[in-house]
Amino acid sequence: MPIRFALNRTCAPHLPLADFISLAVASGVKAVEIRNDVEGREFVDGTPAREVKARLDGAGLAVASVNALQRFNEWNPDRAKEAAAIISYAAALGAPGVVLCPVHNEDHGWSNADAERNLRDGLANLAPILRDHGVIGYVEPLGMKGSTMKNQHMAVAAVGDVDGWDTYQLCFDTFQFFRCGDTVLHQDRIGLAHMSGISRKDLQPGELTEPDRGLVFIDDRVDNIGMLRNLVAGGYSGFISMEPFNPAVQHDPDLLSRLRASLEYVTALLPKAA
Numbered sequence: 001m002p003i004r005f006a007l008n009r010t011c012a013p014h015l016p017l018a019d020f021i022s023l024a025v026a027s028g029v030k031a032v033e034i035r036n037d038v039e040g041r042e043f044v045d046g047t048p049a050r051e052v053k054a055r056l057d058g059a060g061l062a063v064a065s066v067n068a069l070q071r072f073n074e075w076n077p078d079r080a081k082e083a084a085a086i087i088s089y090a091a092a093l094g095a096p097g098v099v100l101c102p103v104h105n106e107d108h109g110w111s112n113a114d115a116e117r118n119l120r121d122g123l124a125n126l127a128p129i130l131r132d133h134g135v136i137g138y139v140e141p142l143g144m145k146g147s148t149m150k151n152q153h154m155a156v157a158a159v160g161d162v163d164g165w166d167t168y169q170l171c172f173d174t175f176q177f178f179r180c181g182d183t184v185l186h187q188d189r190i191g192l193a194h195m196s197g198i199s200r201k202d203l204q205p206g207e208l209t210e211p212d213r214g215l216v217f218i219d220d221r222v223d224n225i226g227m228l229r230n231l232v233a234g235g236y237s238g239f240i241s242m243e244p245f246n247p248a249v250q251h252d253p254d255l256l257s258r259l260r261a262s263l264e265y266v267t268a269l270l271p272k273a274a
Contacts, residue, residue: 002272003240006032010250021059022059023255025059029263030062031063032062032064049093064095088133099171100171116154119154127162141173159189171191173195187230187236197214199219218265232270
């Protein structure tokens, strides 16, 4: 199967939806990730899911995910309400899943035991909401300081403990994997992949932050090509979504040509089919 690329809304959060869709179509991707946390844009601004879906359908674009339910492993009544709203929106969009991000502030005060218990609590409480809507939860380990779920092994063990593999898959983010020094890729559990490149050389992986994330070119430190080669060669056929956060990339007047060049660079170096 040919590689299926997507664009995360982080590529151009400042653009109105129509312009973002035009960017995605012109870049040649097959899908987009809609975010629920961009002020003044779809979801946050109240645009109905059916309207967003109609625009995407008209452009020939699929939805790779809604990104994201934050702090899913800090379960409480507010989180339950938030989860229901995001998951129902995803279902109405026709999105296969919702990305799930853990608590990642450095002052969370949790012990390792707290993090393990809270992770299982969040997964167990989310599962029936996801099942009711026919939506997958893409569990995304985050590698920054303060993250309460840094590596894939922790996520895989917890999903297994709550008997959740009918409802959950991993979101594999190459940058997060690189940043936390993860070495074990649970390839058979991955349902969505994120890629972004790091070109700056002056910081250690653990010191990098989201605004450092750009497009993927030959100067990339993350080894996106090596990671994605292994993923695709192992049979992965899901979306690979470009997710830069660097403001200079997002506001680049030549963003379209740079996106095309980056996607062409990655395509040329990956296996042609899974």
